[in-house]
Amino acid sequence: MRSGVVYTETVVHLAPERFAADVPYQVAIVRLDDGERVTARVEGERVSIDDRVVEAEIRGGITYFRRE
Amino acid sequence: MRPVAIVGAGKTPFGAFADKDLRALAVEAGKKALTDGRAVPEAIEAFYLGNFAGPEFTGQNHLAPYISTALGMTGIPSTRFEAACASSGAAFFQAFMGVASGIYDTVMVVGVEKMTCQPTARVTEILSEAGDCATEVKAGSTFPSLFAMIARRHMHDFGTTREHLSAVAVKNHANGALNPDAQMRKVITLEQAMNARPIAEPLNLYDCSLISDGAAAVVLCAADRARDYSDKPVKVLGVAQASDWVALDQKPDITTFAAVRGAAERAYRMAGVGAKQIEFAELHDCFTIAEIIAMEDLGFVERGGGGSFSAEGGTRRDGPMPVNASGGLKSKGHPVGATGVAQICDVVQQLRCEAGERQLARHSLGLAQNLGGSGATCVVTILGRE
Numbered sequence: 001m002r003s004g005v006v007y008t009e010t011v012v013h014l015a016p017e018r019f020a021a022d023v024p025y026q027v028a029i030v031r032l033d034d035g036e037r038v039t040a041r042v043e044g045e046r047v048s049i050d051d052r053v054v055e056a057e058i059r060g061g062i063t064y065f066r067r068e
Numbered sequence: 069m070r071p072v073a074i075v076g077a078g079k080t081p082f083g084a085f086a087d088k089d090l091r092a093l094a095v096e097a098g099k100k101a102l103t104d105g106r107a108v109p110e111a112i113e114a115f116y117l118g119n120f121a122g123p124e125f126t127g128q129n130h131l132a133p134y135i136s137t138a139l140g141m142t143g144i145p146s147t148r149f150e151a152a153c154a155s156s157g158a159a160f161f162q163a164f165m166g167v168a169s170g171i172y173d174t175v176m177v178v179g180v181e182k183m184t185c186q187p188t189a190r191v192t193e194i195l196s197e198a199g200d201c202a203t204e205v206k207a208g209s210t211f212p213s214l215f216a217m218i219a220r221r222h223m224h225d226f227g228t229t230r231e232h233l234s235a236v237a238v239k240n241h242a243n244g245a246l247n248p249d250a251q252m253r254k255v256i257t258l259e260q261a262m263n264a265r266p267i268a269e270p271l272n273l274y275d276c277s278l279i280s281d282g283a284a285a286v287v288l289c290a291a292d293r294a295r296d297y298s299d300k301p302v303k304v305l306g307v308a309q310a311s312d313w314v315a316l317d318q319k320p321d322i323t324t325f326a327a328v329r330g331a332a333e334r335a336y337r338m339a340g341v342g343a344k345q346i347e348f349a350e351l352h353d354c355f356t357i358a359e360i361i362a363m364e365d366l367g368f369v370e371r372g373g374g375g376s377f378s379a380e381g382g383t384r385r386d387g388p389m390p391v392n393a394s395g396g397l398k399s400k401g402h403p404v405g406a407t408g409v410a411q412i413c414d415v416v417q418q419l420r421c422e423a424g425e426r427q428l429a430r431h432s433l434g435l436a437q438n439l440g441g442s443g444a445t446c447v448v449t450i451l452g453r454e
Binding site (some may be wrong): 007008009010011012013014015016017018019020022025027028029037038039040041049061062063 | 188189190192193196203204206207208209210212213216217218220221224265266267268269270271315316317318322
């Protein structure tokens with residue numbers, strides 16, 4: 001499982017139709033331990049900058065991280 | 069390269085206009101620019117259109133000749149330029165080069181967008197296509213959310229606050245309230261701005277620019293012919309365009325835009341001026357945080373100092389560095405493909421001392437900064453009085 005640190009995040013309240021059922025949802029840029037940066041969803045507890053997160057699952061083509 | 073001047077400028081009001089389609093808006097702005105420049109359509113040798121997503125918003129493609137012919141221009145090269153919200157800035161840059169190189173003597177640039185014909189959720193989706201659809205957009209990013217993530221990191225790194233962001237909104241609304249062509253002519257209080265409903269945290273409704281219909285146009289010509297068209301020609305002293313990754317997560321530091329710094333550096337060099345000499349600016353405040361970062365990337369304030377400078381009134385019309393005296397994208401409106409040329413029209417208006425109640429005391433050297441996406445394109449233009 002990939003893991004890393006939250007570089008930045010937001011909670012989205014207004015989304016396009018295909019994500020409207022998900023709001024509010026959290027999106028973060030995660031700086032992975034190998035240095036790569038990815039944009040992903042966060043599930044479960046909300047996270048903040050510098051929190052450690054781990055990849056939880058891929059659902060509907062979307063990668064989800066959660067607090068480590 | 070020879071000197072280039074702006075001899076005609078014209079804009080439609082910005083707003084929601086159910087009775088005006090995309091072409092009607094573009095033609096209205098184009099005719100105003102021709103009239104302002106005492107030019108006939110036959111004088112225009114090439115037509116440059118800035119438009120982001122006309123085909124998706126309206127169903128019509130092949131837009132440049134569709135508009136130029138309706139303006140009475142036949143047979144001339146007519147091309148559409150797309151660079152997200154910097155589409156008409158990019159078209160202006162190409163038009164400038166057409167005249168500066170000596171290929172053409174007189175050209176027209178029009179920027180247009182017709183957005184209010186789609187519901188908000190669909191508009192949000194179309195705008196998000198200016199991001200990386202395979203990665204960040206797929207994960208659920210919208211444009212407000214990309215700038216929200218930029219704001220979060222800027223707050224973390226530099227201590228920028230919720231109040232700093234709202235100060236930008238309050239100031240731009242105060243300016244826009246005096247602009248007869250602005251979409252939202254409404255003064256707001258700091259309390260209102262800070263407590264609006266969230267869109268993408270930490271950004272709320274008043275941090276976001278508007279969904280708008282509108283068009284703007286300019287006529288450019290070789291500077292040595294400018295007096296044939298105008299008694300108040302404006303000199304294009306410097307213009308430059310730069311680019312960067314489309315995906316926000318590929319930028320090593322999202323609190324600064326490399327494309328803005330790159331375009332600014334080249335435009336300053338071309339104009340032979342520095343940031344401290346610029347007297348006023350129209351900046352791309354698609355979101356309040358974008359105006360704060362633009363201040364820093366253009367060198368008007370030190371890195372991280374944009375928020376406090378704005379909150380202290382530094383960017384008000386009576387401040388040391390007036391920004392968005394027009395009301396900015398925030399209050400004036402943001403028909404995305406029109407914005408770059410509209411900013412240039414607003415700078416021209418100040419330089420010619422025609423801004424009415426919003427007229428600035430110092431108005432001989434102004435700058436326009438037009439940003440595309442989350443910083444993947446930037447066009448910086450520096451204009452001065454003859």
